[in-house]
Amino acid sequence: MTFLGIPGAPRGVGHLRGDEPFPDAAREALKNTQLRDNLRNATTTIRAKRAAVVAELPDWMELRAAGAAIKDDVLANLERYVLELEANVTRRGGVVHWARDANEANAIAVNLVLETGAREVVKVKSIATQEIGLNDALEAVGIGAIETDLAELIVQLGHDWPSHILAPAIHRNRSEIRDIFLREMPDVDPELTNDPPALAEAARRHLRKKFLSATVAISGANFAIAETGTLAIVESEGNGRMCLTLPRTLITVMGIEKLLARWRDLEVFLQLLPRSATGERMNPYTSMWTGAVEGQEFHLILLDNGRTATLADPHGRAALRCIRCSACLNVCPVYERVGGHAYGSVYPGPIGAVLSPQLTGIDDNASLPFASTLCGACLEVCPVAIDIPSMLVHLRGRAVEYRQQQSRLPSGESVVMSSLGAAMSSPRRWNVALRLLSLSRRVVANRTLVKFLPGDVSRWTKVRDLPSIPRESFRARWRHQTQAKP
């Protein structure tokens, strides 16, 4: 594998890191009880839908294994497939651009739009463009970007950030959405109710004008097929279809890991993705295009932004199998309590906790691998069988290593871990440690004295009582028992 250990593979920049460590951001998010209610309602509904449509496929586990194997082949031969894609897109009249990181991708996209003279672009399927912060880059040169996916429109009008990969406005309920529309849509009916069809109709009227006037569209991609040069987008609303077909210029920004080698691979993913993502047997709209159609210009921007660097880690690279279905977010007990913003990256939840630190380098997202109880729910639902819990443990190791390299002085945690490790690696020392523990029983039982114990104890006792410490360890009891026998 030629990519292994590529020196200086570019690090991911853009919206992949937060301003504060996860525990601090999560503490803030937990205070928002409205957010927790919205998240609980939404994730509970989607979890049940997913479980029902997955259960009806007898070959789900085989499909999942096939999905994982297809993606692993892509990752192992990425260089070959990505060149094949380029050749086929070019052959069909498209123009392929290569972007090492977010800044390069933004520069390419901005220049392409400027060349058309358009002052406004319509956008769809834009998580990759959220990753690179394209809307801000366009705005900086006076170009307005209109999100056309309903949820992304809500996020954009709310001057907000996506909090979920698939349902970016999952943190908003319908009353909040009505308020955003009333405030931000110029021609909206002032009597707008919070009835979902009424909200959808308001968005439809707002967007229809944009579709008809836009000359440039910017999209993401769910899949790109190397052997044909075909790109594919799956969606629910049909707004993507309008973006892809109406404007004269189409610019697609795609992470290089979205590749599939063969046309026939798509069959596996068109089953895995909708069932895992929206809990539907099939998504309402699947759009595919190969190169440029007559009268249209097509540009494909291939984005690295930390993906090659991720590929270099044999224990972490499977994170690039991800097809952005969000099933792991919907089952994650941590995500359900805090929502997506606490992760600080456009990729939140369990997959974000393994992907973001790899895209940026562990130093920028060192707290994310610890944002999990390792409960395993994410692995269970992942349609491409990414072993997120094991990957989190692996990345925790890298985070600890990084911290040790940064500081000559060991952290408090590493002192505790080393001391415990030393005590536990010898039965004799462990026995002494257990005796000391028994001696601490009066302190532990005393709520006033407990307050003077080190910081970790107070983090425990904030919401829970300490267990009572027994007079004797089990091994001491066992020793008495066996010695008492003749």
Place this chain on the structure above:
Amino acid sequence: MRVGLFITCLVDGVFPDVGDAMVQLLRRLDVDVDVPLQQTCCGQMHINSGYGSLALPLIKNQVRSFDGYDVVVAPSASCVGSVRHQYEQIARARGDERLVDEVLALAKRTYELSEFLVDVLGVTDVGAYFPHRVAYHPTCHSLRALHTADRSVRLLAAVEGIDLVALSLAESCCGFGGTFALKNSDVSGAMLGDKVECVVQSGAGFVTAADSSCLMHIGGGLTRVGASARTIHLAEVLASTR
């Protein structure tokens, strides 16, 4: 069949009654059980906290401790999960082929209590008597790492006098997660709050599980809010008799 009790560091130091219950229960079922005192801790805490290299001597000690035992049984799904799923990865990462073979052999004969009873001994009715209202919390490692939660339920259902009540959102993690409880204590507390509420709503007098660690966390939450329900390890329920 010579059975070694893998007591786990937490039970050894904090919940010795669970260890007593394990011995009592296994002896009642005519199992030749012994406790090798060479054992200390399986190393899971070090592994899951990112200190895999510190776990290495603990893994080697675990292998040595249970050398010569046909079967190893533990009152913890998560510690068994570590032996079964993590040891091999650590040994391979070290490139120590001999250790790889040793940990694979250990993993193959290490069992969580309920799978040992149901799958190895072939018993579901262990002759227990526990006339109380009990809610069972399937711990994440019972449910998703070892897939043994169904065995625990079958064992509990066969206990005489027990009133086994359903726990709503039972499969949701309690929020313990080892050092997660400290590093992300706020999120952990929020998850615990929801679990405690479900236990209270169930009307159970006891909540039981296969892991003392999760029970320590849930129990600490129950007493903190003044709930009357108490935690009890699966082994203690199964060891109870008339």
